[in-house]
Amino acid sequence: xxxxxxxxxxxxxxxxxxxxxxxxxxxxxxxxxxxxxxxxxxxxxxxxxxxxxxxxxxxxxxxxxxxxxxxxxxxxxxxxxxxxxxxxxxxxxxxxxxxxxxxxxxxxxxxxxxxxxxxxxxxxxxxxxxxxxxxxxxxxxxxxxxxxxxxxxxxxxxxxxxxxxxxxxxx
Numbered sequence: 001x002x003x004x005x006x007x008x009x010x011x012x013x014x015x016x017x018x019x020x021x022x023x024x025x026x027x028x029x030x031x032x033x034x035x036x037x038x039x040x041x042x043x044x045x046x047x048x049x050x051x052x053x054x055x056x057x058x059x060x061x062x063x064x065x066x067x068x069x070x071x072x073x074x075x076x077x078x079x080x081x082x083x084x085x086x087x088x089x090x091x092x093x094x095x096x097x098x099x100x101x102x103x104x105x106x107x108x109x110x111x112x113x114x115x116x117x118x119x120x121x122x123x124x125x126x127x128x129x130x131x132x133x134x135x136x137x138x139x140x141x142x143x144x145x146x147x148x149x150x151x152x153x154x155x156x157x158x159x160x161x162x163x164x165x166x167x168x169x170x171x
Contacts, residue, residue, distance in 0.1 A: 001091075007084045009064060017057040027080040031057070042077040048147070059158050066165045067091055068100035094166075101166060104159050109152060117141045 015021040018034055025033035032039040034053040044050040058069055061083075067090035078086065090097060121141055124134050 003084055003088065006065075006087055007080060010061065010080065010084060010087065013060045013064060014057065017053060017060060019053070029077060030080050031077060044077070052151075056154075061087060062162055063158070063165060065091055066097070066162075068097040068104070068162065068166075070096075070100055097166060101159070101163060105163065109156075114145050114148060117145055 014030065014034070018036075020036040023033070023036070025038065029041045031054060032041060032044045034044060034057060035047070035050050039046070039050060044054050055074070058074060062068055065087055067087065069086075069090065073086060073090075121134075121138055124137055128134050
């Protein structure tokens, strides 16, 4: 695959993941244009929506090319050209991709925060009963728990698909 073909695939996935596809964007900090309105330069990960769109975009790149980005790779902001070079570099490091994937799959899920918040809600209902404060806290804590758990589930499914793709057991 040539650099131009890889760049075209990245741009296609970028447009699929954008909130407003096919609008103009700056190539120097194109990732900030995943949301609408676009973030100022290199501030995409300062919002929940931006973080989610960023990691979903990077996950789609991993699945498309059968690569794994390391944590330092995911912490960077890229231009179109720099992410194209990074994808080419990851394609050429198949053993490194397997090592990153193995590390991801070996990580144990921790549910301490979710359990703590659930216990806190039970205590609030026990101490305060059913009232406006307990209902409001339930809504906010429930949204936070849902957001965290859905991200964990998505990551697990992503890693499972990526394992199949990289190991060649894709159906």
